Structures are given as structure tokens and as C-alpha cells.
Amino acid sequence: xxxxxxxxxxxxxxxxxxxxxxxxxxxxxxxxxxxxxxxxxxxxxxxxxxxxxxxxxxxxxxxxxxxxxxxxxxxxxxxxxxxxxxxxxxxxxxxxxxxxxxxxxxxxxxxxxxxxxxxxxxxxxxxxxxxxxxxxxxxxxxxxxxxxxxxxxxxxxxxxxxxxxxxxxxxxxxxxxxxxxxxxxxxxxxxxxxxxxxxxxxxxxxxxxxxxxxxxxxxxxxxxxxxxxxxxxxxxxxxxxxxxxxxxxxxxxxxxxxxxxxxxxxxxxxxxxxxxxxxxxxxxxxxxxxxxxxxxxxxxxxxxxxxxxxxxxxxxxxxxxxxxxxxxxxxxxxxxxxxxxxxxxxxxxxxxxxxxxxxxxxxxxxxxxxxxxxxxxxxxxxxxxxxxxxxxxxxxxxxxxxxxxxxxxxxxxxxxxxxxxxxxxxxxxxxxxxxxxxxxxxxxxxxxxxxxxxxxxxxxxxxxxxxxxxxxxxxxxxxx
Amino acid sequence: xxxxxxxxxxxxxxxxxxxxxxxxxxxxxxxxxxxxxxxxxxxxxxxxxxxxxxxxxxxxxxxxxxxxxxxxxxxxxxxxxxxxxxxxxxxxxxxxxxxxxxxxxxxxxxxxxxxxxxxxxxxxxxxxxxxxxxxxxxxxxxxxxxxxxxxxxxxxxxxxxxxxxxxxxxxxxxxxxxxxxxxxxxxxxxxxxxxxxxxxxxxxxxxxxxxxxxxxxxxxxxxxxxxxxxxxxxxxxxxxxxxxxxxxxxxxxxxxxxxxxxxxxxxxxxxxxx
Numbered sequence: 001x002x003x004x005x006x007x008x009x010x011x012x013x014x015x016x017x018x019x020x021x022x023x024x025x026x027x028x029x030x031x032x033x034x035x036x037x038x039x040x041x042x043x044x045x046x047x048x049x050x051x052x053x054x055x056x057x058x059x060x061x062x063x064x065x066x067x068x069x070x071x072x073x074x075x076x077x078x079x080x081x082x083x084x085x086x087x088x089x090x091x092x093x094x095x096x097x098x099x100x101x102x103x104x105x106x107x108x109x110x111x112x113x114x115x116x117x118x119x120x121x122x123x124x125x126x127x128x129x130x131x132x133x134x135x136x137x138x139x140x141x142x143x144x145x146x147x148x149x150x151x152x153x154x155x156x157x158x159x160x161x162x163x164x165x166x167x168x169x170x171x172x173x174x175x176x177x178x179x180x181x182x183x184x185x186x187x188x189x190x191x192x193x194x195x196x197x198x199x200x201x202x203x204x205x206x207x208x209x210x211x212x213x214x215x216x217x218x219x220x221x222x223x224x225x226x227x228x229x230x231x232x233x234x235x236x237x238x239x240x241x242x243x244x245x246x247x248x249x250x251x252x253x254x255x256x257x258x259x260x261x262x263x264x265x266x267x268x269x270x271x272x273x274x275x276x277x278x279x280x281x282x283x284x285x286x287x288x289x290x291x292x293x294x295x296x297x298x299x300x301x302x303x304x305x306x307x308x309x310x311x312x313x314x315x316x317x318x319x320x321x322x323x324x325x326x327x328x329x330x331x332x333x334x335x336x337x338x339x340x341x342x343x344x345x346x347x348x349x350x351x352x353x354x355x356x357x358x359x360x361x362x363x364x365x366x367x368x369x370x371x372x373x374x375x376x377x378x379x380x381x382x383x384x385x386x387x388x389x390x391x392x393x394x395x396x397x398x399x400x401x402x403x404x405x406x407x408x409x410x411x412x413x414x415x416x417x418x419x420x421x422x423x424x425x426x427x428x429x430x431x432x433x434x435x436x437x438x439x440x441x442x443x444x445x446x447x448x449x450x451x452x453x454x455x456x457x458x459x460x461x462x463x464x465x466x467x468x469x470x471x472x473x474x475x476x477x478x479x480x
Numbered sequence: 481x482x483x484x485x486x487x488x489x490x491x492x493x494x495x496x497x498x499x500x501x502x503x504x505x506x507x508x509x510x511x512x513x514x515x516x517x518x519x520x521x522x523x524x525x526x527x528x529x530x531x532x533x534x535x536x537x538x539x540x541x542x543x544x545x546x547x548x549x550x551x552x553x554x555x556x557x558x559x560x561x562x563x564x565x566x567x568x569x570x571x572x573x574x575x576x577x578x579x580x581x582x583x584x585x586x587x588x589x590x591x592x593x594x595x596x597x598x599x600x601x602x603x604x605x606x607x608x609x610x611x612x613x614x615x616x617x618x619x620x621x622x623x624x625x626x627x628x629x630x631x632x633x634x635x636x637x638x639x640x641x642x643x644x645x646x647x648x649x650x651x652x653x654x655x656x657x658x659x660x661x662x663x664x665x666x667x668x669x670x671x672x673x674x675x676x677x678x679x680x681x682x683x684x685x686x687x688x689x690x691x692x693x694x695x696x697x698x699x700x701x702x703x704x705x706x707x708x709x710x711x712x713x714x715x716x717x718x719x720x721x722x723x724x725x726x727x728x729x730x731x732x733x734x735x736x737x738x739x740x741x742x743x744x745x746x747x748x749x750x751x752x753x754x
Contacts, residue, residue, distance in 0.1 A: 091684055092742030119738065122682035125573045125601070125636040228601070243654055243678040245641045259679070291734050294679055 044084065046098040046216075049111040049132055056134040056472040061104065068103035072139040076108040077101040079313040079322070080214045081117055082284035089119040090128050097130075099216030103139065107469065110135040110316065112216020114267035114473060116260070118277065118290040123256035123263055131267045133473040135212035141320030141465040143448070144200040150189035156180035159416035162231075163356040166412065167365050170388060173230020179415035182206035182221055187467060192438060194422045201439055201462035202319075206231075209269075209471035210460055211323055213315040214278060215286075217268040218471050219323070222457040223414040224271075229388070233414035234263075234271045235458060236390045242297040259294035261458075267473060270315070273452040273459060274302075275325030278314045300393045302326060302454045304404040306432035307341045314452055319465035321441065323450040328434055332445040343433040344451035346440060348418040348461060350394040350407050356416060368408045369417075370396075379408035388412060395455045401426065418456035439464045520689040521575055522748050524627035528706035530604055531699050531751075532570045534612060534637075535619035540716030547661055548615065553720040555666040560715060562660040563614035564650050565740065566642035570622060571605035572709065573684065575633035603628045611646035614715060621700050627707075633687055635746035637711050639737055640680035654678050657737040663724040673724060675733035683741030685711070690747030697751030709748045717743040 053060045068077040080099050087094050097115035101108055113130040120128045158180040165174050176184065183203040192199040204210050204221045211219035223231045234257050239245065242259070257263050260277035262270040277293030280286065311325025329338035352370035354362055373379050373391040380387030392409040395402050410417050423435040436442050439462040441450040450460050524530070541548040547559035608623040643654045652658060655676040664670045690710065697708040718739030724732055 089738060089742065121679075122636075122684060122741075123638070123680065124682070125571060125634070125684055127684055243641070245643050245654055245678075289731065291677065291679065291728075291730050295730065 042084075044098040044100060045096055045113060045130075046100040046111040046132075049134060050100075050102050050109065053109060053134065055474070057109075057136055057470070060107075060109070060136075064104040065102040065109060066104075068101060068108060070103070070139060073101075073103035073108050075313075075322075076110070076137055076139075076316060077103070078284075079316070080110065080216070080284075081278075081280060081286055083117060083215070083286070086117060086286065088115060088117070090115075091120065091122060095120075095128075095130055097215065099214070106139060108137045108139060108316075110137065110212050110216060112212070114217050116217060116262060116268045117215040117286045118260070118288075118293070120264070120268075121258040121260075121290060123258060126263070126265045128264045128268060131473055133212075133216065133218065133267065133471065135216075135218075135316065135318065135471045136469040137212075137316045137318065138320035138465075138468045141448075142468070143465050144189065144202055144463070146191075146198070146200055147189040150191040150200055151180075153190050153192045153420075156190065157356075159353070159356040159413065162413045162416045163353055163359075166353055167357070167359050167361060170365060173226055173412060175226065177206040177223060177231045177415065178413070179231075181415045181462070182223070190462070192422070194424055196424045199438075201464060202467055204460060204462055209318075209473070210463070210467075211315045211317045212471055213270055213273065214280075214313060217262065217270055218473065219270045219273075219315050219317075219459050221460070222271065229411040231413050231415065232411045233409070233417070233456060235454060235456075236392050236409045236411050238299060238392070238454070239297070240299050240393060242295050258290070259297045260290065261452075271458055272454060273314045273323070273325070274454075275311055275314055275452060278312075278325075280312070299454050300404060303343075303345070303393055303395065304433075305343065307343050310338045310341050311451070313449075315459065317450060317460060317463065317465075317467075318469035318471060319463045319467045320469065321448050321450060321465055323452055323459055326451055326453055328442050328444060328451055329446070330434055330442075330444055342428070342431070344436050344440075344442065344453055345402065345433040346395050346453050346455045346457065346461075347423045347435045347437065348395065348420050348456045349397045349402055350409060350417060350456070351397070351419045352407075353410050353413055353417050355419065366410075369410055371408045373406050373408045393455075394418075397421075414456065420461065437464070438462055520687040520748060521631050521633050522572070522687055522707065522709075523631040524572075524629070524706060526627065526629035528627040529699075529703070530572065530625040530627050531697055531705040531708045532606065532622040532625060533619060533708060533710040534567060534610070534622045535710050535712040536612075536614045536617050537712050537714050538617055538716060539714065548715065550716045550719050552722060554723055556719075556722070556724060557664040558661065558719050558722075558724065559663070560615065560659060560661040560719075562650070562658070563715065563736075564646055564652055564658045565612050565614060565713070565737065566609065566639055566644070566652055566656050567612060567622070567637055568609045568640045568642065568680075569605065569607050569636075569638035569682075570709075570711065571602045571625065571636050572627065572632040572687075573602060573634035573636055574628070574630045602632075604632070609642055609644060611642060611644050611650065611652050613646050613648045613650060614713065616648070619710075622711075624699055624703075624705065634684055635687055635709055635711060636682055636684050637741070637744065638680065638682040639741065641678040655733070656680050657733050657740075659733055659736050665723075665725050668725070671725065673729065673732060675729040675736070677730045677733035677737065679730075679734060679737075681734075681737055681741055683711075683744050685744050685746040688745065688747050689749070691749045694750040694752045697749065705751045707748050707750055709746060712745050712747070713740045714743045714745070715740065 099112040114133045158178040162178045188203045209218035261272035276296040307327035310329040311327040313322040315323035326344045331340040354366040354369040379389035389408045396405040541550045547561045549559045604625040606623040606625045658676045660674040
């Protein structure tokens with residue numbers, strides 16, 4: 001935790017400097033050969049933030065920060081976008097996003113100003129402002145062992161409160177995220193009893209950042225806030241394909257993610273990642289405009305089609321593991337080439353809030369929850385306006401396995417409408433996909449990595465490793 | 481999410497019904513350089529009726545045959561023969577509201593929480609889906625909202641893909657904007673374009689006072705309102721910075737839409753009832 005004294009100092013002294021720095025141009029910045037704007041590059045608007053590293057992390061030492069030279073550090077540095085010379089349009093104003101990486105012995109530090117790398121798509125009245133931000137990523141991620149006090153996952157039944165609340169009054173949400181699968185307090189551990197043995201994980205923050213994208217923007221969990229759709233899934237407002245009327249036209253489209261996966265509340269936030277938007281060219285520069293990335297949008301294909309090429313890194317979790325795109329390399333040849341690329345498939349299936357109870361009036365209130373559907377009208381016979389459902393392609397239970405199907409998805413209670421099933425023993429040898437673990441990760445030939453999916457939990461379902469890093473954002477405000 | 485096609489008349493029922501009558505002529509001084517008074521903080525009381533209007537100003541363009549013709553800052557001559565835009569939402573933004581009302585520092589990670597979506601929408605928000613024909617320059621009533629007890633500083637409008645027809649029968653067919661015409665690069669030949677894009681975007685504009693004196697502001701049903709807020713789009717200014725020959729159709733349409741939103745002006749005039 002950042003100390004109170006440090007918070008005060010940051011607010012009173014460092015912030016004006018940092019905010020000023022964030023507003024400075026970086027057009028003349030050099031380009032690191034690794035694709036990231038590393039120490040060998042010229043200064044950018046983010047460069048001076050490293051001198052103020054103790055404003056973000058009180059225990060850091062600015063003099064110890066330098067070029068990332070270890071394999072782990074270089075992997076982070078090489079993965080971030082080269083934003084040298086990139087400017088974006090922000091509601092008519094020109095802004096300069098920046099992201100840079102430095103390392104000390106234990107961590108990589110990603111400094112950024114939390115701007116998207118493409119022209120700002122303003123889906124809500126929340127403005128976008130350059131905001132100094134630094135993320136600390138542990139270079140030696142530590143898988144969670146067997147922490148004392150870890151709760152048994154089967155005891156996390158808080159969703160029954162959501163079920164009761166919804167049946168009592170669908171328009172009145174619970175005050176707090178009810179599931180128990182994310183935390184609003186200190187780091188909290190859970191034990192899964194899997195077929196392969198016990199597995200431990202740490203909960204994501206319900207409302208805080210868990211990762212940072214390679215463009216230097218915070219990544220969040222799979223739920224929105226209490227308003228307007230209580231703890232809802234931001235992805236259920238998405239269109240199926242590019243060209244379909246979608247989020248902003250929806251009167252209930254409070255979440256309003258753009259088709260790259262983000263929205264704003266001063267800084268940009270990503271709840272999901274459309275990997276096409278985060279493609280880089282050979283110099284590490286953004287390879288796609290917003291239109292380029294958005295035009296690839298196809299939810300069903302992104303959930304179910306076979307992959308032809310392994311995905312790159314799109315973000316870094318604060319536990320030190322990368323978040324990669326949805327195509328997983330599951331085997332490599334001796335020359336390093338990938339010999340088996342599969343689609344990442346979440347092991348969370350849409351089961352609906354109705355799965356958490358059996359009240360007599362359930363059918364009246366939740367009767368359509370999880371039903372197979374063709375369009376929104378099928379889920380909203382009284383009209384889409386004010387309806388709590390959307391027809392969304394999801395990973396659904398099919399026999400002993402899963403299938404990609406359109407289901408009536410409840411906009412509320414993201415964690416309570418999807419359920420994790422242990423699929424470590426599932427035989428996917430003849431399939432074009434592999435199942436991810438509870439955290440949305442996979443242990444591959446390059447080690448463990450999360451994989452961004454457009455089904456729950458989108459980026460991560462939990463922390464596979466100890467979340468010893470953090471995302472510190474200075475200034476601004478708004479809504480994850 | 482998959483939805484059925486929404487004719488304009490049906491789409492309008494998404495929120496407040498589009499007013500039946502035409503918009504009173506927008507103030508003459510709503511253009512970006514037309515002398516609207518900046519810093520138009522607008523204090524309203526809870527329940528005050530807000531009459532929203534949408535307008536177009538072709539200042540900076542000349543009419544030539546069937547086209548509005550602009551020479552933009554990059555030297556391109558651009559003729560617009562057809563421009564249709566889908567607007568789906570408008571709202572007022574409280575001063576210091578959606579843009580954050582303070583500076584703070586947070587450590588985001590396990591142990592900390594922050595989220596607040598209530599700032600994403602104000603009670604003044606209306607959801608009305610309309611397909612506007614910009615080329616005819618017509619202004620129109622957009623809808624009536626209800627204010628909160630606060631002072632407003634900005635207006636937000638949202639354009640989004642819409643499967644609906646305009647009043648002139650033009651089918652937007654799932655796009656947010658459709659713009660057609662021709663362009664001529666400096667020293668180049670004339671090239672026709674017909675560009676569309678099914679992507680949405682919003683514009684957040686500072687409020688300015690159009691006419692400091694109050695007026696008798698009424699909606700199409702003759703009901704008095706506390707204030708009229710008019711969002712005016714300026715296509716000539718919107719086309720600045722666009723090099724059509726370097727953009728694909730979707731990118732061109734996207735650039736025009738973003739320009740329209742970024743150069744829009746939002747003005748208000750107090751109603752005598754307010």
C-alpha cells in the first residue's frame with residue numbers, strides 16, 4: 001500500500017509536475033530497437049516519471065531503475081508499444097500517448113499516461129485526460145502456493161444474495177459485489193479442489209486495476225460497478241459483428257466499451273481486449289487504426305474459430321504474468337516455431353443467475369435467463385428498452401463439454417451468471433481449442449500466460465501468481 | 481447482441497418521442513466564430529424542461545449545383561452531395577462532473593476499490609434515434625429532457641450505428657454516418673466517394689450562451705421550456721485535416737464523423753419560463 005504521507009505529497013507536489021509532464025509532447029522521442037520506448041530511446045512525456053518513481057511506489061529507488069537487461073525484463077520492455085511520434089485525437093484536441101519501461105532487480109516499471117493508442121472513441125460523457133500512471137510488474141512471478149486461510153471455492157456462495165435481491169426487486173442491486181470471487185479488501189486467496197489436485201488463486205479486485213495493456217492503459221476485471229447494471233458484464237452490450245447496431249445506441253448501454261475493449265473515466269480502461277487493436281508492426285508501433293481493429297469484430301469467430309497464428313502479448317498482469325491474445329501456442333518445435341495453435345476457450349460457462357436458487361417466482365423474473373436465443377427480441381418480449389437481457393454469444397455447457405451459443409444473458413452480476421468448471425481432464429486433442437484455467441490462463445511451452453477472451457472473464461478470472469505488483473494512477477477520476 | 485431493424489418512427493420510441501413540429505430556427509450566432517458567449521455555465525433547477533435541438537451550419541462552404549463545396553486546410557476541394565448522420569443520445573454534463581472533480585492518487589490493485597458509473601449519465605439524458613440529412617441544412621427539435629438541480633457546463637451527443645431511415649427516405653442501414661460526394665486533391669483529378677461506417681462516437685462540447693437574453697422557448701407542442709440547447713454541426717470545419725485520397729471509405733466516413741463531433745458547438749438560450 002502507498003503510505004498516507006506519500007499520498008499527500010503526491011497530491012500536493014508531485015502531481016502538478018507529473019500532470020504537466022503528461023501533457024508534454026513526445027513527438028521527437030526516439031525509438032528503441034526493441035519496439036518499446038526503452039532507455040535507449042529519446043525522452044518521451046513518460047521519461048521524467050521515473051525520476052518520481054517514489055511518488056508511485058514509496059519503496060522504489062529511482063537510482064536503481066535502468067534498462068531492462070534480464071530476459072524477464074526484456075520480455076516486458078519488448079512487448080510494449082512504440083508510441084514515438086504517435087498522436088491521437090481527443091474530442092478535437094491532439095494528445096500524445098506514451099509508454100516506457102524501466103527495470104530494477106525485482107520489477108519492471110511501466111510508465112504511461114493512460115491514453116489509448118488510437119483516436120479516443122467517446123462512448124460516454126466521461127472525458128479522457130492524460131494521466132500519469134505507473135505499473136509495477138514482478139520479474140519473477142510466484143505461483144500462489146498454499147496460503148493459510150485460503151477459502152474453499154465451493155464456499156463462495158454470495159451469489160445467492162444477488163439471486164434473492166434480483167427476485168425481490170430486479171431494479172435494485174446489491175450494494176457490494178456479492179459473489180465473493182473478487183475482493184474489495186486485502187489480497188484474498190481461494191482453494192480449488194481440481195481433479196489434478198488442489199490449486200490456489202488470489203481474487204481480482206472487484207473495482208481496481210489488475211493489469212496494464214502494452215499501450216499503458218489499466219486493465220480491469222469482468223464487472224462494472226453498481227450502476228447502472230449492478231456489477232454487470234460490460235461485454236453483453238457488444239454487437240456480434242462489425243456493422244451491427246450496438247452499444248451506444250442501446251438505451252441501457254451504460255458500460256459502452258469501444259470495439260477495442262475500453263471505455264473512459266478520465267483515463268482509458270480496458271475490461272476486454274480485441275487483440276486486433278493491439279497489433280504492432282515490426283517497429284513495435286501500433287499497426288491498426290481504430291477502424292482497422294474494430295472492423296475485425298466478430299464475437300462468434302473470436303470465441304470459436306480455429307486459430308492460424310499465435311497471439312502476442314496485449315497486457316501485463318500485476319502478478320507478473322503476461323496476458324496474451326486468444327490464440328494459444330500449445331507446442332513448439334525445436335527451432336521455436338509453434339506447431340500447434342489453438343483457440344483459447346474459457347472454462348467459465350454462462351449458467352445464469354437462476355442457477356443460484358430455486359425460488360417459486362424464479363420463472364416469472366428469471367425465466368429467460370440462459371435460454372438459447374436468436375436475437376435480443378427473443379430475450380426481451382416486452383421490448384429491449386429497459387430489458388435486463390441481451391442475446392449474446394457465450395461459452396455454454398453442451399453435454400460434457402462446451403459450445404459457443406447465443407444465450408439470453410443477464411446484464412447484471414457478471415460473476416454470478418458465469419460458473420467455472422474444472423476442465424483440466426477434458427480431452428481437447430481433436431479440438432481446435434484448449435481450455436483455460438479459472439484465471440483464464442494456460443501453462444504453455446513458454447510458461448504460464450493469461451489469454452484475453454471475449455467471453456467471461458474477458459482478461460483474467462483471478463491471479464495465478466502473487467499480485468505483488470500494482471497499478472498506480474495519479475489524478476483524474478471516473479469509472480472503471 | 482442482435483436487434484431487429486428499427487424504422488425511424490420506431491427508433492424514436494427508444495426514449496423521448498421526437499417532437500412533432502419543426503425546430504424554431506436556431507440562433508444565428510451558433511457558428512464556431514459567430515460570437516456565442518463562452519463560459520456559458522447553465523444553472524438549472526430540478527425538473528426544468530430542457531429542449532434539445534440539432535442544427536447544421538454550412539458556413540465556410542459554398543453551394544455548387546448539388547454539392548456543398550469546401551476547400552479544407554490541406555488544400556483538398558471536397559464536394560458533399562449527401563451527408564446523413566445518426567444521433568442517438570444527448571445530455572447535459574454538470575460542471576466538474578464527468579470530467580472529474582478533483583485530483584487524487586490511487587494504488588489500484590488488491591485491497592483498493594474505485595468505480596462510479598453514475599457519472600456516465602446525467603438525468604438530463606435523452607435517448608432519441610434520428611437520421612439527419614445534413615445536406616439540406618435543416619434544423620430540428622431533437623427531444624425534451626429534464627434537468628437536475630445543478631449547473632451544467634457541457635453537452636454530450638452520441639452518434640451510433642442505426643438501422644433506420646431518415647425523414648427523406650435515406651436508409652442508413654446500420655451505419656452511423658453516410659457521406660457521398662467528390663474530392664479533388666491539390667492539382668489532382670476529381671474523385672467520387674461514397675463512404676459509410678458502422679461505428680459510433682460521441683462529442684463533449686462546452687456550452688456557450690447563444691443569446692444572453694431569454695426568449696419564449698417552447699417545444700413543438702407549445703409547452704414552455706426552461707432552456708433550449710442547440711448542438712450545431714459545422715461540416716466545413718469538420719473536413720479540415722482530412723486527406724480523402726489517403727483514406728479508405730470507412731476511414732473517410734469515420735474521419736468526417738469525428739470532425740463533425742469535434743467541431744460541433746453547443747449553445748443555450750434561457751427560456752422565459754426558466
